[in-house]
Amino acid sequence: MSVELKTRVQELIDSMINPAVAGHGGYVELIDVQDNRVYLQMGGGCQGCGAADITLKSGIERLIKEEIPEVTEVLDTTDHAAGNNPYYTPGKA
Amino acid sequence: MPPLASRLLLLLPTTTYRTEAFVEAATKLGVELVCASERPSTLEQLAPDSLVTLDFADPLASAETIARFARRRPIDAVVPVDDLTTVVAAAISQRLGLKANSLPAVSIARDKHAMRRCLADAGVPVPRFRLVRLADDPVARAEDVEYPCVLKPLSLSASRGVIRANDAREFVTAFRRIAAILETADASLPDDARALLVEEFIPGREVALEGLLIGGTLHVLAIFDKPDPLDGPFFEETIYVTPSRVPDTAQARIAAVTRDACSALELTEGPIHAELRENERGPFVLEVAARSIGGLCSRTLSFGTGLSLEELILCHALGRPLESLERERRAAGVMMIPIPRAGRLAAVHGADEAAAVDGVEEVAITMHPGQEVIPLPEGWQYLGFIFARAETPVTVEQALRQAHARLHFDIE
Numbered sequence: 001m002s003v004e005l006k007t008r009v010q011e012l013i014d015s016m017i018n019p020a021v022a023g024h025g026g027y028v029e030l031i032d033v034q035d036n037r038v039y040l041q042m043g044g045g046c047q048g049c050g051a052a053d054i055t056l057k058s059g060i061e062r063l064i065k066e067e068i069p070e071v072t073e074v075l076d077t078t079d080h081a082a083g084n085n086p087y088y089t090p091g092k093a
Numbered sequence: 094m095p096p097l098a099s100r101l102l103l104l105l106p107t108t109t110y111r112t113e114a115f116v117e118a119a120t121k122l123g124v125e126l127v128c129a130s131e132r133p134s135t136l137e138q139l140a141p142d143s144l145v146t147l148d149f150a151d152p153l154a155s156a157e158t159i160a161r162f163a164r165r166r167p168i169d170a171v172v173p174v175d176d177l178t179t180v181v182a183a184a185i186s187q188r189l190g191l192k193a194n195s196l197p198a199v200s201i202a203r204d205k206h207a208m209r210r211c212l213a214d215a216g217v218p219v220p221r222f223r224l225v226r227l228a229d230d231p232v233a234r235a236e237d238v239e240y241p242c243v244l245k246p247l248s249l250s251a252s253r254g255v256i257r258a259n260d261a262r263e264f265v266t267a268f269r270r271i272a273a274i275l276e277t278a279d280a281s282l283p284d285d286a287r288a289l290l291v292e293e294f295i296p297g298r299e300v301a302l303e304g305l306l307i308g309g310t311l312h313v314l315a316i317f318d319k320p321d322p323l324d325g326p327f328f329e330e331t332i333y334v335t336p337s338r339v340p341d342t343a344q345a346r347i348a349a350v351t352r353d354a355c356s357a358l359e360l361t362e363g364p365i366h367a368e369l370r371e372n373e374r375g376p377f378v379l380e381v382a383a384r385s386i387g388g389l390c391s392r393t394l395s396f397g398t399g400l401s402l403e404e405l406i407l408c409h410a411l412g413r414p415l416e417s418l419e420r421e422r423r424a425a426g427v428m429m430i431p432i433p434r435a436g437r438l439a440a441v442h443g444a445d446e447a448a449a450v451d452g453v454e455e456v457a458i459t460m461h462p463g464q465e466v467i468p469l470p471e472g473w474q475y476l477g478f479i480f481a482r483a484e485t486p487v488t489v490e491q492a493l494r495q496a497h498a499r500l501h502f503d504i505e
Contacts, residue, residue: 016139023135048461051107051130053116058128058143059136084461090110090474 006033008068017060021046024087028060031077038064038074048083050090052076100125101411102159102171102185104178106149107132110388110459111174111403118403124411127168129159131177142166149177152184152196159185170410172363176250179203179383192412194306194383198359202383205247205290208358215357218350218377220370222292227275231268234291235261241294243325244271249278251387254470257294257325264291267326274471297372299323299379300337302351302365303386303394303402305409305418309361311352312418314402315394316344317426320490327469332493333390334426334486343371350376364406389457389478393425423482426489428497430458430476432468436504438476439463447499452483452492456500466504476502 010030018027026046031039040060046052053076061074080086101119105112107130119126128134129145137144145162147155159168168189173182179199186193201207209222220243225234244267246254254274256267271289301317317333337344351367364385370377385391391402397417400408408415441458448456458477460466466476481492 017136020135020139026135050109050112051105051134053112054105054128054130054144055134055136057116057120058126059134059140062140062143063136081458084463086461088107089461089464090108090112090459 002033005036005068005070006030009033009038009064009071012064012067016063020059021055024049025085026055026087033071036070036072038071039077040074042076042078042080045085045087046083047078048080048086048089050086050088052078052080052086099123099411100127100167100169101407102127102129102145102168104129104147104149104171104173104182106130106175106177109175109177111385111391114389114391114401114403115172115174115407118401118407122404122407122413124407127162127166129155147181149181152181155181156184156188160188163189170407170412172406172410173384175384175387176203176248176382183383193362193410194360198361199383202358202360202381203248205245205380206288208381209290209292212354212357212378212381215353217354217357218375220292220295220377220379222290225268225289225291227272227287227289231265232261234268235264238264238291239293240264241325243292243294243328244268245290245292246271246275246278247288247290249274249473250382251473252328252330252469253278253473255328256470257328263326270470278473294325295370295372295377295379296324297370298339299368299370300339300347301333301386302347302367302369304351304355304365304367305405306355306360306362306365307409307415309356311348311355311365313348313351314396314405314418315420316347317393318486329431329469330429331431332426332428332490333393334424334489334493335393335420336424336486338486339371343376347371347376350378351381354378354381363409364402388427388429388475389459389480390427390429392455392478392480393427393482395421395425423484424486424489425482426480426486426493428479428493430478430497430500432466432472432474432476432504433502434504435467436465437463438466439503439505441476442501442503443499447479447496450481450492450496450499452481452488453479453496454482455480456496 024045026044133146134144183196183199258264315335316337368379394402
């Protein structure tokens with residue numbers, strides 16, 4: 001079950017998510033699927049990006065849950081502090 | 094019992110530090126988020142029900158965009174996360190008929206000159222002030238002001254572009270420097286907004302008050318001391334520690350004056366962040382912003398059984414019951430790590446050693462190697478943040494200073 005779920009998540013990442021985030025020089029790697037929870041890592045422009053949480057929760061998680069309703073949660077395991085080329089960097093207004 | 098309303102529009106500038114905290118709070122509360130930014134997300138076309146692009150500089154157009162969106166996906170509350178989005182949030186809330194601060198009130202609070210004028214008219218103590226147009230001759234204007242004074246842009250946040258002048262020569266230099274900052278920071282400003290606020294320098298200690306307005310009543314969530322002197326020429330904020338060590342009577346005056354300021358500005362709902370100077374003449378309001386504390390500083394605040402500031406703000410916006418507005422008993426503080434000089438950040442050393450200081454909870458370096466670093470008054474970022482908790486404010490302050498002393502930044 002988990003292997004099949006993992007394959008479907010990977011297909012979604014390959015076909016829809018990564019082509020989109022590539023627009024900001026980013027990419028997403030599937031780390032694992034356990035107990036219907038998807039564990040991801042973000043890289044490139046997404047790593048350390050000020051908008052990474054929006055991308056993950058309002059973009060990636062939403063897409064994955066819509067396409068694969070048995071997924072309950074998408075979790076980010078990225079070390080964002082190690083990102084050296086984030087697309088957006090935070091600052092004061 | 095019917096399900097609680099739970100679709101919330103979060104207005105998140107792409108440069109804000111506040112995204113993670115608000116998204117995490119929404120996730121914990123089970124709130125469905127619609128995130129709007131001023132630049133499109135790469136996933137917007139794939140997730141149009143949760144990602145929206147708005148022109149934050151055009152509040153009325155943004156309100157129309159959201160009104161169309163809300164016809165198919167109703168919005169229960171709108172939350173701006175920082176200064177850039179307070180006015181657009183008010184415009185959207187007004188358009189959708191949601192309970193929120195009025196558009197005129199937030200617009201006044203967002204403009205330092207309009208705010209000073211409103212507060213002064215209401216008898217709230219503020220520094221003496223005047224408006225100076227960027228088109229004016231600074232040499233002539235320098236003759237009209239009292240010294241020492243402080244020059245401020247009308248709408249930039251924190252201490253960006255804020256400079257003290259002790260005499261006419263320094264006034265002219267500061268004027269030209271701020272004009273150059275505005276040229277790059279806010280080139281879209283209309284001509285009538287191209288001006289500076291020049292105000293009396295108020296000596297004394299500075300504090301920040303974090304509050305939540307509920308139905309026009311201000312609830313003080315925390316008063317932060319800023320133990321590093323802020324006497325200029327620039328006003329770099331470094332350490333915030335709460336609870337305040339200011340005597341209780343003075344804290345009560347600070348809270349009372351802030352209440353009067355909110356009332357004069359007609360702010361009624363949601364978070365406020367106020368900055369005040371306090372001396373033997375009493376407290377003076379420097380600013381009341383219709384937003385919560387900036388940067389990552391809200392990590393110093395925990396309420397009731399561990400609710401974050403952002404959870405309180407989202408619960409209040411959605412009309413959910415608030416478990417507690419009582420801050421935790423322990424002292425807490427943050428150091429916004431200042432940028433010592435301009436250049437490019439090559440490396441950071443000592444982060445593990447800094448994090449090992451007793452009482453330090455986290456050292457978050459938010460700039461990345463290779464990034465250009467710009468100090469005040471032109472700059473708009475911090476190198477990072479140090480967070481500490483301990484039994485007393487004194488211990489917290491010591492921990493922050495010890496941790497900072499262990500950090501070393503290679504800037505080339």
